[in-house]
Amino acid sequence: MLSRVRVWxxxxxxxxxFFMDQLRRNPSDRAVEIHATxxxxxSPVLAAADTADLEPEGLSPAAYVEYALDQCxxxxxxxxxxxxxxxxxxxxxxxxxxxxxxxxxPTPEAVAVFEDKATAYEAVRSVGVPVPPxxxxxxxxxLVAAVEELEAAGHKAxxxxxxxAGGVGFRVITRAPFSLMHLNGFPGPYVQxxxxxxxxxxxxxxxxxxVMPRLEQPEVSVDCLTGPDNRVRLAVGRTKNxxxxxxxxxxxxxxxxxxIAEGFGLHYLSNIQFRMFGDxxxxxxxxxxxxxxxxQLSLCGVNAPWAAVxxxxxxxxxxVEPPFLGQDYTVxxxxxxxxxxxxxxxxxEETEVFLPAVPAPAEPAEAGAAAEAxxx
Numbered sequence: 068m069l070s071r072v073r074v075w076x077x078x079x080x081x082x083x084x085f086f087m088d089q090l091r092r093n094p095s096d097r098a099v100e101i102h103a104t105x106x107x108x109x110s111p112v113l114a115a116a117d118t119a120d121l122e123p124e125g126l127s128p129a130a131y132v133e134y135a136l137d138q139c140x141x142x143x144x145x146x147x148x149x150x151x152x153x154x155x156x157x158x159x160x161x162x163x164x165x166x167x168x169x170x171x172x173p174t175p176e177a178v179a180v181f182e183d184k185a186t187a188y189e190a191v192r193s194v195g196v197p198v199p200p201x202x203x204x205x206x207x208x209x210l211v212a213a214v215e216e217l218e219a220a221g222h223k224a225x226x227x228x229x230x231x232a233g234g235v236g237f238r239v240i241t242r243a244p245f246s247l248m249h250l251n252g253f254p255g256p257y258v259q260x261x262x263x264x265x266x267x268x269x270x271x272x273x274x275x276x277x278v279m280p281r282l283e284q285p286e287v288s289v290d291c292l293t294g295p296d297n298r299v300r301l302a303v304g305r306t307k308n309x310x311x312x313x314x315x316x317x318x319x320x321x322x323x324x325x326x327i328a329e330g331f332g333l334h335y336l337s338n339i340q341f342r343m344f345g346d347x348x349x350x351x352x353x354x355x356x357x358x359x360x361x362x363q364l365s366l367c368g369v370n371a372p373w374a375a376v377x378x379x380x381x382x383x384x385x386x387v388e389p390p391f392l393g394q395d396y397t398v399x400x401x402x403x404x405x406x407x408x409x410x411x412x413x414x415x416e417e418t419e420v421f422l423p424a425v426p427a428p429a430e431p432a433e434a435g436a437a438a439e440a441x442x443x
Contacts, residue, residue: 069097073143074144074146074148075101075142076102076103076104076112076148077151079103079112079150080112081112081403082360082362083357084111084115086361086362087115088115089362089373094370102117102119102120102138103119103120104121104122106121108121108406111404111405113405114406120138122151129155131152132162135147136166139163144168146376146380148172148357153172153356154182157173171376172356173332173334173337173355174332174334181331182230184228184229185201185229187350187353188277188350191323191327191331191350197323198350199344201277201279202216203278204274205275205276206267207263210263210264211260214260217279222281223239224281225237225240225279228275228276228277229276236276239258242261243257280344285343287348288339288358288360289320290304290357290361290364291336292336292374292378293333293334294334294378295334298329299325300374300384302328303367304320304324305358312363313393314392315392320348324339327339327350335379336357338361340353340354366394367389367390374387
């Protein structure tokens with residue numbers, strides 16, 4: 068009888084409750100126990116895990132590595148899926164292997180390339196993957212020059228941090244003066260150029276932004292599973308066009324994704340995003356971690372989290388072909404149970420509260436148990 072597999076997810080995003088569900092419902096019928104840690108006591112991933120800890124705050128990357136090694140040793144972790152401090156952790160892969168833990172994460176070189184979007188664009192362009200025109204800006208004058216060049220070519224300008232995850236810090240430049248129109252409805256991504264320039268001129272610190280044309284839909288996120296031998300085992304595109312989502316195996320998206328995953332050592336799970344610039348796909352972003360929407364591949368009959376854990380354990384699943392492509396769909400919020408503990412009380416004399424590791428309940432303690440709606 069095969070032994071159970073112990074998997075740890077550190078400070079991950081709420082949607083990974085579905086990642087955890089898929090590990091437990093694996094097609095190998097293998098027992099899986101999940102450990103989760105987070106800085107938020109009310110994260111749903113803590114409730115979804117078999118055991119859970121609150122993470123200490125304020126650790127340097129080096130100190131966090133020591134904390135992680137201790138967790139892996141004490142908890143008997145077989146596979147660690149790091150999100151927080153991924154770069155520092157993968158630099159110590161041999162240390163984790165020494166305590167019996169495999170890292171489900173890319174090489175240090177891959178993490179370094181894709182931590183910075185400008186470095187990433189230069190790197191992938193060198194291997195023939197198209198990228199949008201972009202300018203790295205740090206001052207108001209550089210921003211205005213980039214915006215004017217884009218607008219002269221007929222494009223709408225946008226900017227985002229050179230380093231960052233998801234859509235944090237993404238804004239679209241507009242020259243329309245601020246008015247009541249901008250206060251109607253929900254807040255949007257548009258920001259007035261004059262306000263951005265004024266903020267930059269007043270700021271005491273410099274920024275590090277990429278300015279580029281706003282790219283068109285569809286957006287296609289290619290989820291890849293790549294082995295330590297640099298061979299892709301799985302590549303499926305998830306399409307997004309407004310509210311409508313779907314799947315694709317078209318080579319215009321998959322071929323450049325494979326080229327990036329295999330060429331840069333994006334081992335295990337990665338997510339490579341494209342959008343349209345004119346009539347051709349160009350790279351939008353590369354995530355060196357599993358995407359929050361990875362579980363949606365279950366609509367194609369694929370359990371990508373389990374295939375990745377198998378690969379990390381040295382049990383090569385081989386090439387994973389989706390048996391079918393699921394129908395188009397959309398994403399809605401839904402409730403998930405929380406741990407049956409309240410948020411730590413605010414104390415003047417004590418700023419950090421550490422909870423003991425406890426098994427997560429299989430069901431909410433009562434009908435009125437707290438629930439958290441997952442983000443779209």
